[in-house]
């Protein structure tokens with residue numbers, strides 16, 4: 001019976017794939033057609049993961065597998081000005097590229113004043129760009145990941161950001177993704193490529209939101225290449241509707257002395273999964289992977305990270321935090337691989353979860369695979385409730401028990417939020433947490449870290 | 450009417466009685482020292498006064514300003530004017546000292562029927578008190594006690610007391626972990642807060658602090674009972690002879 005169900009899922013996607021035919025990306029880059037074929041074929045072989053799959057042990061995706069999703073189009077008339085407004089970050093005045101169901105919408109984007117040679121916009125439109133030819137689908141491996149396979153098979157458009165050698169982009173770039181397919185169970189597979197050439201610098205925010213009332217699937221893959229000495233600060237803000245599913249893979253490739261950081265901030269979706277993987281493939285790299293999620297109800301948030309230390313003298317820092325209410329569930333899996341060659345690796349991983357209800361649950365799993373002998377790797381995980389001693393301290397100064405709890409939840413979240421370097425984003429998130437915690441907004445405390 | 454009137458106070462932790470009937474009256478304007486060996490119940494008494502819920506009061510009463518103190522939540526006690534300087538102040542990453550204190554002060558002021566302080570007045574008050582305690586102003590922008598040295602934490606307690614302006618301050622081993630210079634600064638801070646409307650209970654193991662904060666009364670706590678009370682000279686006597694002469698012989702009642 002299970003087999004039948006699985007094969008039905010697969011047929012559905014194969015059907016959608018044939019309906020789609022050749023895409024704008026293929027026409028600009030003939031090889032991509034073959035890659036897409038290979039990807040749908042691979043999906044046909046592996047199908048959706050089950051909880052018997054080690055990588056998906058605590059995340060049951062059968063609600064996704066059971067739903068008959070239809071490919072959602074890029075009709076931006078469905079993006080109301082209200083949706084756009086709530087998706088924007090007040091005060092972010094830099095380049096903003098808007099995507100509807102993964103399709104670039106130039107009419108809604110504002111990309112004025114980019115430094116010379118910098119490209120921000122549609123991936124499909126840039127299909128023949130050398131950096132696209134060189135990097136697209138070369139980093140995110142779909143062999144063992146059904147969702148990456150699906151994304152690759154359905155690749156049509158998404159964001160392309162290109163920063164030439166030595167160029168510093170001062171203003172943070174906002175890649176704003178909205179999902180909307182009213183009344184249909186729509187799916188979109190945005191595909192993004194970020195290439196920062198050597199010694200360039202860029203800050204990028206990917207944000208995802210969608211309609212609150214619809215069941216939809218956003219399945220995104222972002223490939224990031226940080227060239228020699230490049231500095232890439234990446235942020236991903238996930239505020240999808242609460243009936244939706246959000247699956248994302250961020251695959252990073254770091255060259256010598258590059259500095260890549262990402263902060264993954266998740267609030268929405270019924271089921272969300274983030275795979276953040278980086279390969280430190282040159283000496284002197286720094287990789288920072290941070291994340292926070294705040295969930296409630298019966299939401300599930302899964303963060304899987306993989307840091308591959310391939311070369312010596314690199315550093316990686318990782319801090320993931322979760323705040324869980326009601327019956328929500330969190331998963332953290334942090335894999336760190338230190339290759340035999342990667343001597344003098346310095347790596348630190350921390351995972352902290354705050355359970356605000358007896359029924360909330362977290363599964364956390366550090367996986368260290370160390371093949372070099374001269375390395376410093378630490379990891380730690382804590383799962384717990386708010387510290388009663390902290391509450392008492394605040395109460396003993398006149399602060400009510402309820403406010404004390406709220407303050408401490410805020411403080412827990414703020415430990416991540418305060419590390420955000422895009423000021424308007426930091427303020428927006430701080431406000432959001434303060435509001436969720438019913439704390440007067442004059443409380444704002446950002447001690448830059 | 451006494452500021453605080455503790456009568457026949459019995460308190461237990463996990464079913465073990467630790468305080469076996471304490472009687473203590475402190476009037477506004479007085480400074481009382483409570484001395485006693487480690488484990489005698491000093492922190493327990495301080496904890497019961499401030500409303501720590503690990504302690505269960507099984508008998509007796511505490512009246513504060515004519516009101517039943519034991520009936521109040523810890524935050525109500527604070528708002529009514531009770532302040533505990535902790536023996537071990539906790540670190541709270543992510544909550545700034547300034548905003549924590551502002552929230553606390555405004556809660557207390559609201560309770561007293563006073564208006565909330567605006568940012569400017571608050572800052573002025575903070576500056577004045579920071580100076581009083583000889584603190585580094587940059588500590589105010591850090592998280593509560595995070596990364597503070599032992600001495601900085603203790604000073605921060607007295608600083609908070611100075612800002613919150615309580616009617617009764619209970620200082621639990623505020624001298625421990627302080628070098629002599631820090632001790633003098635803290636004592637000066639406390640002395641500056643002595644006044645006709647305020648009562649202070651100084652809990653300490655050593656007499657040293659009492660050279661700088663000279664008490665009006667000294668009580669000796671041993672095995673959960675006040676076994677001796679007297680004037681400031683009692684502290685000196687204890688310093689000379691130690692505690693052994695005062696502790697009750699085993700089996701005595």
Ligand SMILES: Nc1ncnc2c1ncn2[C@@H]1O[C@H](COP(=O)(O)OP(=O)(O)O)[C@@H](O)[C@H]1O
Nearest residue numbers: 462467485486487488489490491492493494503
């Ligand atoms: N939370 C607690 N749980 C168990 N025992 C406690 C607790 N707090 C205090 N005690 C016990 O009560 C007694 C008095 O402790 P305490 O009040 O801390 O003494 P002091 O402050 O005078 O050193 C000690 O025997 C101590 O072990």
Ligand SMILES: [Mg+2]
Nearest residue numbers: 491492536622
């Ligand atoms: Mg003590």
